[in-house]
Each structure stands twice: as C-alpha cells, then as structure tokens.
Amino acid sequence: MRRAKTKRMAAAFAGAFCFAAMPTTTAYASGDVAGAVTSTWNTARSQIVSVVNNVVFPCLDVILAVLLFVKIGAMYMDYRKHGQIEWTPVAIIFACLIFTLTAPLYIWSIV
Template structure:
C-alpha cells in the first residue's frame, strides 16, 4: 500500500510540474499554423546551419577519416599476407570522406537555404 501511494504522489507531482511549466503556443490571431511554422523555421534555420557546419560535418569527417585509414591499414596487411590489394572498401570510404568534406559548400544551395 505504501509503495503504490508513493508512486501515485510522484506521478501527481510530475503531472503538476508538467502542467505548470507547459506553454500554450498560438499560431496567430488568424489561426495561420503554416505561417507560424514558417516563421519558426526562418528564425532557427541559420542556427541549424551553423551547428551542422561546425559540429555535425566535422564529426562525420573525423569518423570517416579514422575508418578510412584503419581500412587502408588492414587492406595493406591483407595485401602483405595474400598478395592482392582490395580497393573497394578504402575507395568507398575515401569517396564518402571527400563528399562530406565538400558538402558544406553546396549542400545548403541544394536544400534552398
């Protein structure tokens, strides 16, 4: 009985906090929901673009560079062992790396930002 009472109290407290801190968002006095979404996107798009250019693309570039050099190393060791160099995986990783390194230059014009 005590445990269920504690759970009920915690649930009611959480519900009260959610209700207290929720904000009602009105589209506009005319009820133009599409316009409100468009204005929000226009305000946030520059921030999104900055974060993607300065955080997301460099993180992806770093991961791809590490994978590329690791795969190049393992391909070299396989070449030393078997006498045949496998180009497919390093070539794919290199292509992806070049794509993501140059993506900030043209990706925003493709998306229309």
Template structure:
C-alpha cells in the same frame, strides 16, 4: 489468467492516457508561425551543422579510411591481393562530406 491481467493493464493504461490528454485547438496562422520560427532558426542550424556535425563525420570517416587502408595493406602482404573497394568507398564518402558544406544548403534550398 495472464491474458486477463494484460488486458486489464492495457485498459488501465488507455484510461490514464485518456484522462490526462487534453485536446488542443490551434487558432490563427499556425503555418506562418512555423515558417517564422524556421527562418530565424535556419541560420543557427546551418552554423551548428557546418561547424559541428560535418567535422565530426569527417573525423569518423578519416579514422575508418586509414584503418581500412592499413588492414587492406596487411591483407595484401598476407595474400598478395589488394582490395580497393572498401578504402575507395570510404575515400569517396570522406571527399563528399569534406566538400558538402560548400553546396549542400543550395541543394536543399535553404
């Protein structure tokens, strides 16, 4: 009985999707329109990524780096051995994201 209800529900969903979907046929130069939109929007995308996304990632990585450095220091005080792996990885990521806006757009070809 439960399988019958599920099959009926699936058939109804497919019927509704079929009724409300409309085929779209593109006429003209679709690729040219997409390329034109990309060239006009790429400058805005670069600005947003450089001024919002990279600084947000930098802030998060800096907080994690200093928090991990603090916990590594307290582990050193407790066990006498300093673990460098996690702070070193976070520092490398932080340096990478701090310097990324200078070269990332040339690498991507934009």
C-alpha cells in the same frame, strides 16, 4: 487490508485512465501550420547552419578519416597475407569523406 488493496486498485485505474487519455487530447493550431514551420525555420536557420557546419560535419570528417586510415591499414595487411588488394571499401569511404568535406559548400542551397 482490503481497504489498502482498494486504494491501490483505484490509483492504478486512475493512472491508467490518465495515460490512456493523453494521446486523445486535441491540440488546436491557430493559423497556418506551414507558416508556423516556415517562420520557425527562418528564425533558427542561422543557428542550425552554424552548428551543422562547425560541429556535425567536422565530427563526420574525423570519423571517416580515421575509418579510412584503419581500412587502408587493414587492406595492406590483407595484401601481405593474400596478395590481393580490395579497393572497393577504401574507395567508398574516400568518396564519403570527400562528400562530407565539400557538403557545407552546397548543402544549404539544396535545403
């Protein structure tokens, strides 16, 4: 019984020591780090641009369009109930939708 407990304690100590030692290992970079990042960006840029333009922005556009129509419907129901129209949320969502629709035209010249 005592031997099994000692083995478990040794295994727990060894595991804790390994996990504690992991963050202290030093990674040496040969050369310029900025150059490595720049070359990686230049290599992957076309793929990143393609994915963002063809996947990310259309998904955001659909989400914002659905949200806009839901908000317009809620605004109409609120108008029927209270007789007031609150334009601010609809205008903000519409502005965000226009931004995401036109972003692929100019965002890559900024980045």
